[in-house]
Amino acid sequence: MKYPFETISELITQGRPDDAAIGAPGRPALTYAGLQDLAARTVAALNRVGIGRGDRVAIVLPNGPEMATAFVAAASGATSAPLNPAYRADEFDFYLGDLNAKALLILRGFDSPARAMATQRGVPIIELVPTEGAGAGDFTVETGDLASTAPLQGGIATAEDVALVLHTSGTTSRPKIVPLRQRNVAASAHHIRETLALTHTDVCLNIMPLFHIHGLIAAVLSSLAGGASVSCTPGFNALKFFGWFDEVKPSWYTAVPTMHQAILSRADRNKDEVARGRLRLVRSSSASLPPQVMEALEATFGAPVIEAYGMTEASHQMASNPLPPRPRFPGSVGIAAGPEIAIMTDAGTLQPSGELGEIVIRGPNVTDGYEANPEANAKGFTAGWFRTGDQGYLDEDGYLRLTGRLKELINRGGEKISPLEVDTILMDHPAVAQVATFAVRHDKLGEEVAAAVVLRDGMSVDERTLRDFAAERLADFKVPRKILFMAEIPKGPTGKLQRIGLAKQLGLEA
Template identity: 65%
Template sequence: MAENATTLHALIQTGADAATALSSPGGVPLTFGGLRALTDRTIAALNAQGIGRGDRVGIVLDNGPEMAAAFIAIAAGATSAPLNPSYKADEFNFYLSDLNAKLLVVAEGSETPAVAVAEKLGVPVVRLRPTPEEGAGSFTLTFANDAAAPAAKGGPAEPDDIALVLHTSGTTSRPKIVPLKQSNVCASARNIRETLAFTAEDRGLNIMPLFHIHGLIAGILAPLSAGGQVSCTPGFNALKFFGWMGEVRPTWYTAVPTMHQAILARAGRNKEIIDANPLRFIRSSSSSMPPQVMKEIEDVFGAPLIEAYGMTEASHQMASNPLPPRPHYAGSVGLAAGPEIAIVDDEGEPLPAGEIGEIVIRGDNVMAGYENNDKANAEAFTKQGWFRTGDQGSLTPEGYLSLTGRLKEIINRGGEKISPREVDEILMDHPAVSQCVTFAMPHDKLGEDVAAAIVLREGQTLVEKELRGFAQERLAAFKVPAKILILDEIPKGATGKLQRIGLAQKLGLV
């Protein structure tokens, strides 16, 4: 049973055969029996193509039940590598190469640039055909040709096998590969299940993207591990949310603060639906929730808003506010919810309650280390085995954690983490650009947005609109700078370095 499952194959054994595992608004439900059979068929099909445990399978699918089912079925026997479908060819080229993908899964009829990139890289492409009449998320895979030999390591994955690989944005370097073991993701699913007291009676409405750790673990795996069901939408849409709520009748949902705010903006005209479908709780993670918004959501929905704290390296959840009757506080991300949490000083020594320092964690949901990156691992782990989150905060005597900011310079745009260096490198590709520094500028709804300051090569002319157009061709929309300043000189720090932190203020963007 999945009570303490250490593999995804074991995790999906919990639900009763005839109970619904996955559904979609307007669709036929897929039972747990159906999900288990689909998973076994997928593992066998991959194995016959030479793809087995530890082999990386890139997945480029739109949000919805097929993406949820494909992630589970592939990760149960190989290594899932979900990629943002909105990436441009350059980004797919980087990620598929960096991952050393052995296969790419795309939807039948999909026009994604990932296909041409995969063909150029010699990565076989398999087409996924949805069979919704057999249940939400059901699919068949069509392989282009027969493999020369079956997989060396076939069958369901084992606890130490890598289930999922995702990239995290580094501030001063290329994005790093985060390999998460079967046991890591199952531990995180268990931690979330226990925190939120999931049962087979729970129905989640998933609006989170499924190339993101938050959606995959909290949105999908945690409720399924309790035998509960998840209704998978095509992605967040504030205009459709209340229609889905009326149809699906969820007991809960999880989202990032910007989504909650968009839902709140439409709540007034949907009071009847809210009253007819009482939620057990609402969960928020991936970015800090303004206390004013938390109070308003709780007033409107009559349900507790449970704020949690997660990151990719911890297979998502690290801390969470508890359910009532225990208190939850605005401005706090709650109590340790799975891994141990401590606050340390610059030397890595533990600090007492109330003192501000770096947040460190350790536990069975935390990755063993970044892939092929000794330097990053030496910096990320202390001698005592704690993982440095790069976030700053403090703990109350009761163990409630508050975040005070990030130590690094990652831009957090409404929960989407963006590496300034990655944007720099794209802008620097423009022949007129001589110098570039990308940084965060404050944004009233997203928290932060992307800005860049550039210096042109001598004798060159360029307008902001033209450079933004250049970036749009090469970067996903959320990474494109909202503001580009063309300067004669970029302000530098005392040592002559370009400094991202505080740049928005220096340049009058605050």
């Protein structure tokens, strides 16, 4: 397939020069012409101090328009490496070293341990200074007393240059570095643009963190690829969401399921804002969306909910439910929406429709491999297919059904249990607002089923009643033996529920 653009610098020419590209609540927008100028100025400034194509620029900024434009501008002529601004000193030390960062780009005046760690490692610090009175996200860079030198490779990045490096979550092992080339992220942005039919009339309200693949590609780059605009908030805040929603008048937003649930919990108090809205669609990704939440979102906003399936190694999107009039199904992440998708056995044999196995992908948005990690690459790739680590099956219509992460499946005495299946059943109880089913160690069975549950405001149910409810709908071995009622279930930095390690986090294991 021939793509209309293969680099970020080409991607940001898709909009009309005077149209809004990057916005933020309460601020004027940066136009496409302004964004292109910013990218050119930034690349030139980096080149003057010896930073060019392939050199890694660690970016530590609060969520907002400057984070979006810093990513785009740095990646136009170097390699962007966004880091979570909430990291502790030891985490910054690890990531700056592991990335072999050529510089740290940080907001002027931003108090962060990243500064001390960069200084300790001899990583030059470049200050980002927002431009007063200009469009949202416009900035200049101050390189201080850095020596003026020529980079090994200067100018605008090519399709084969690495645009973005991110680490995998590292839930059970050392995080792996995922390098994504310009052509990888450009292809994924194009896929999302096509899936959602984005045009210059669309406005995305971004509430996702911009150190994560979901926000960077699905919200920012896909919008720019469609000549649309993205309004960048300071990050998710359920109390402020409807105020931003009313001001920005987005045509769509994308989020993880826990954010959607928090939005729904406040929707009744914001009916006027919802009624004034113009949502064309709601997108969900990065974790499985409970069918009950999908139905509630559609009823609340009167717009289709498009659930998609993504991961860092695929530059985000792999599958997505299509827009109407094509069907979308609760509990399915849709059809292949970018790369090819197949189901594979442990031995590497591709499976027919309806057969359960590991989901594998191949295509232009998929990374060429983990950096300096031959063991992970040997495990992660089979016959040109990337193994996602997720289990599922393709139905006869080509819709993908996930049954869970392979490493999250609960092995109870040899019986494999999908936490997602148990979640879905418990979510049907009228008192239940949120569920995370997880494994807890058991002396004889190896693992046992447990669940953390958040109840709806003003409602109550006891553990025995909820277990009885589950027992009427699940095989006995799948019924949680332990249910914990909580005010909030612990989440990761991107808002996803994290099953692995939850037992220890909740004090159920030493």
